[in-house]
Structure formats: C-alpha cells, structure tokens
Amino acid sequence: MQNLTIMDDGIQLRAILERPNLGRCPLVIVLHGFTSSKDKGHTVAACQAMREAGFATLRFDLYGHGESGGEFKRHTLYQWILNTLAVIDYARPLDFVTDIYLSGHSQGGLTAALAGGMAPDRVKGLILRAPAFMIPRCAREGSLLGFTFDPKRIPEEIQIIKGLTLGGNYIRVAQTIHAEDAMDRFPGPVLLIHGEEDDVVPPEDSRAAAKRYQNCQLELIPGETHHFDRCPEQMKTVIRDWLIKQPK
Numbered sequence: 001m002q003n004l005t006i007m008d009d010g011i012q013l014r015a016i017l018e019r020p021n022l023g024r025c026p027l028v029i030v031l032h033g034f035t036s037s038k039d040k041g042h043t044v045a046a047c048q049a050m051r052e053a054g055f056a057t058l059r060f061d062l063y064g065h066g067e068s069g070g071e072f073k074r075h076t077l078y079q080w081i082l083n084t085l086a087v088i089d090y091a092r093p094l095d096f097v098t099d100i101y102l103s104g105h106s107q108g109g110l111t112a113a114l115a116g117g118m119a120p121d122r123v124k125g126l127i128l129r130a131p132a133f134m135i136p137r138c139a140r141e142g143s144l145l146g147f148t149f150d151p152k153r154i155p156e157e158i159q160i161i162k163g164l165t166l167g168g169n170y171i172r173v174a175q176t177i178h179a180e181d182a183m184d185r186f187p188g189p190v191l192l193i194h195g196e197e198d199d200v201v202p203p204e205d206s207r208a209a210a211k212r213y214q215n216c217q218l219e220l221i222p223g224e225t226h227h228f229d230r231c232p233e234q235m236k237t238v239i240r241d242w243l244i245k246q247p248k
C-alpha cells in the first residue's frame, strides 16, 4: 500500500495505490461519489474485490473532497474529469501497469464514463457502480438532491446536504453534459452494477445505459441500496467474476 500525491494543474490529489502482487498487472483507477472519499467502506471493498481478481487499484480523492485540494463549493464535473485524466497520465508510465481500467461510484461513475468516452485509447474497460447519469438531466430540469431552481436562472449557490454549499458553476457545467455521447464513444467492455433498491439514482438509468453501450454487462443486485451496504459480498462477487473474465 502506497500513499501518493498526484498533481493536477497545481491541485494535490491524494491517492492510495495497492497491488495484488509484485508482478505486472492491469490497474483500476477508482473514483468515489459526491461528498464521499476514497476511504469510504464500499469503495475500499470494491478495490479489495479488484485485487482478488489480480488487478492493482488506485483510489483517489477528487477535487474538493477527502484529503485532496480544492474547495467543495468550486467542484464541477469538468474538474473531476480533468483529475481523472491527470491520474491516467500518472499511471500509464508505471512499470508494472499493463492496462488501465476506470471505475466509479455514482457521481464518480458518471465521471469515469465521461473520461472513458474521452480516452477510449487509454481506458481498457469501465466498472460503473450506480453511475449518476441523471445529474445532467436533473441540472437541465432544475432539480438537484431535492433543491429546485429555475434552470435558466442559475442561483449563485445552493445549500445541499450535510451543510455543504454548491456553486452555480456546478450546475452550468452539468447542464451541458450529454453522457450518451460518452457511451457511444466507448467500445470497450463495461460492467454496470446497480442496487435495485437504490433511491438516490434510479436503476432505470443503468438499464438504459446498458442498452446504449456496445459491450456491456448489467448486474442489478436485488435488495441493494445506493451505497452497497446491505450485502457488499454480492457487489464484490460481481466485480471479481467480471474482472477475472477480462483478457490480461
């Protein structure tokens, strides 16, 4: 286990690299969700499953989250995409790395999907857990996490959960994003995992994405929630089984 600081245009991104063995192997770069961090239990558990399948993991805190730099209020999907591209740039030359996969939960899953569509030449496959494909649609409709606004008159800031404030530019950026373009641009293998009892991001979004991606396996987990905390073993088994099938 190695603690890293990866720089993205002056911002420090804190990361943890863990390898399954001392040999060469593929690496999964792992993104957390909105207001979460690289150290959240279900993200750590997902990484464990990846290493059990022989893949190294690099989980990191995104802009304005966890131990990384940047203000929460100023974070946007664009910053998260650029963070992800910077971590890919960091990881590519590492001597043990054969291929790079991206994985993310919720807003991090959306970000991984968007970065994958931008860099299909560098990203071998995607593992998306409850990806929040709804965020751009909600920003266009004027409703984020129960906060409603006129989508044509974007507020300076909005108060969201946990006493946190989100800046208007988060909404501006989200309104212009069309995740379907990123899906169409990614020909590689995709694993989509969604809890059937997720009441934050609808499983229906993953059903639609699974139809749109060219090469996708959809796993809907009965009884599971947005945070995969009811039966983490089911999520881990799905990840492990899918990664073991990937050509090394």
Ligand code: FER
Pocket (backbone or CB within 6 Å): 032, 033, 034, 035, 105, 106, 107, 108, 132, 134, 135, 138, 143, 144, 145, 146, 200, 201
């Ligand atoms: C939203 C729905 C979901 C939203 C954020 C999320 C900011 C992200 C959830 C997560 O990453 O867990 O409307 O608005």
